[in-house]
Amino acid sequence: MRRGWDHACVLGSPRDGVRDPAIGPGEHRGQGAVTSAWPGRETHPPVRRSGTWGARVTVALLVVVVAVVVAWLLALMRLQDVATATGRAVELGTADPGAGPVVPDGPAPDPAAGAAPGPPVPVAGPGPDPAWVSRVAGAAGIPERALQAYAGAELRARQDDPDCGLSWATLAGVGWVESRHGTIGGNSLGPDGRPAAGPIVGVALTGEGSLAAVPDTDGGALDGDTTWDRALGPLQFIPSTWARWGADADGDGTADPQDVDDAALAAARYLCAAGSPLTDAEQWRVAVLDYNRSESYAAEVLRATNFYARRSLDG
Numbered sequence: 001m002r003r004g005w006d007h008a009c010v011l012g013s014p015r016d017g018v019r020d021p022a023i024g025p026g027e028h029r030g031q032g033a034v035t036s037a038w039p040g041r042e043t044h045p046p047v048r049r050s051g052t053w054g055a056r057v058t059v060a061l062l063v064v065v066v067a068v069v070v071a072w073l074l075a076l077m078r079l080q081d082v083a084t085a086t087g088r089a090v091e092l093g094t095a096d097p098g099a100g101p102v103v104p105d106g107p108a109p110d111p112a113a114g115a116a117p118g119p120p121v122p123v124a125g126p127g128p129d130p131a132w133v134s135r136v137a138g139a140a141g142i143p144e145r146a147l148q149a150y151a152g153a154e155l156r157a158r159q160d161d162p163d164c165g166l167s168w169a170t171l172a173g174v175g176w177v178e179s180r181h182g183t184i185g186g187n188s189l190g191p192d193g194r195p196a197a198g199p200i201v202g203v204a205l206t207g208e209g210s211l212a213a214v215p216d217t218d219g220g221a222l223d224g225d226t227t228w229d230r231a232l233g234p235l236q237f238i239p240s241t242w243a244r245w246g247a248d249a250d251g252d253g254t255a256d257p258q259d260v261d262d263a264a265l266a267a268a269r270y271l272c273a274a275g276s277p278l279t280d281a282e283q284w285r286v287a288v289l290d291y292n293r294s295e296s297y298a299a300e301v302l303r304a305t306n307f308y309a310r311r312s313l314d315g
Contacts, residue, residue: 153166176308
C-alpha cells in the first residue's frame with residue numbers, strides 16, 4: 001500500500017504588498033522606511049515573503065521522513081532482544097523429557113547462498129513441547145498447527161546453523177504476511193499441516209502492474225500453470241525457489257510447499273542463508289528483504305514478529 005503525506009498550506013499575510021492604510025496625509029516613501037511628516041512617526045514597508053509555502057512544506061516532509069526512519073530503526077533495535085527472549089522460550093519449552101530437539105535422519109544440505117540444489121532431506125523427529133505450543137499459540141493468536149511448524153523449524157535451524165539466530169517469531173511474522181498462517185481466503189491448516197480447503201496458490205506472476213515477471217519453471221507441476229510461475233503454500237514459495245530450498249521436514253517422503261512443516265523449514269534455511277546472525281537488526285532486515293524485495297513488506301513482517309514475540313512472553 002502506498003502512503004503519502006498530507007500537508008497544510010501556510011500562506012503569508014493577505015496584506016503583503018498592499019499599501020498600509022495607516023499611512024496618512026503628508027507621509028511619503030523613501031528608499032527604506034516610510035517616514036511621516038509628524039515627528040517621531042516612522043513605519044517600515046511590508047516585507048514580501050517569497051518561497052515561504054514551499055520551504056515550510058519541504059521542512060514538514062523532512063520531519064515526517066526522519067520520524068519514519070527513526071521509528072523503523074527503533075523497531076529493529078527492539079527485534080534483537082525480543083527474538084533472543086523468544087528463542088529462550090522455545091528452548092525452555094523443549095526441556096520436557098517427552099520432547100527434544102529435532103534429530104535429522106540424514107545429513108543437512110549446506111545452507112550457504114551458493115549451495116547447489118539437491119534432493120530434499122527428511123528431517124522428521126521430536127518437535128517443540130506441545131504444552132509450550134498450546135500456551136504460546138493462545139497468547140499470540142497463532143493457529144497451533146502453524147506455530148508447531150515455526151518452532152520446529154527454529155529448533156532445526158539451531159542445529160543446521162547455530163550462528164543464524166533465527167527465531168520462530170520471524171517465521172510467524174512471514175507466515176502472517178504471506179497467508180495469515182494458511183487461513184487466507186477462508187482456508188485453514190489441517191492436522192497434516194496442509195491447507196484443508198485446498199492448495200494455496202497465488203496469482204500468475206505476469207509482470208503486470210506491481211507483479212514480477214516469472215515465466216514458468218516447473219512445467220506446471222506445482223502450481224498448475226505452464227505459462228507463468230505462481231507463489232505456493234502458507235509461506236508462498238515460487239517453484240524455482242522451492243526447487244532449491246524445499247525440505248521434507250515431517251519425513252513423509254515428499255517436500256511439499258503446501259505443507260507448513262516443509263515450508264517453514266525451507267523458509268528458515270533461506271533466511272539463514274540470506275542474512276546472519278538474524279539477531280542483528282541489519283542482517284535481519286537484509287534477510288527479510290531477500291525473501292521479498294519490498295520495504296513495506298519488511299515493515300509488516302517486523303511489526304508482526306515483534307507482536308508475536310511480546311505476546312509469547314506474556315503467555
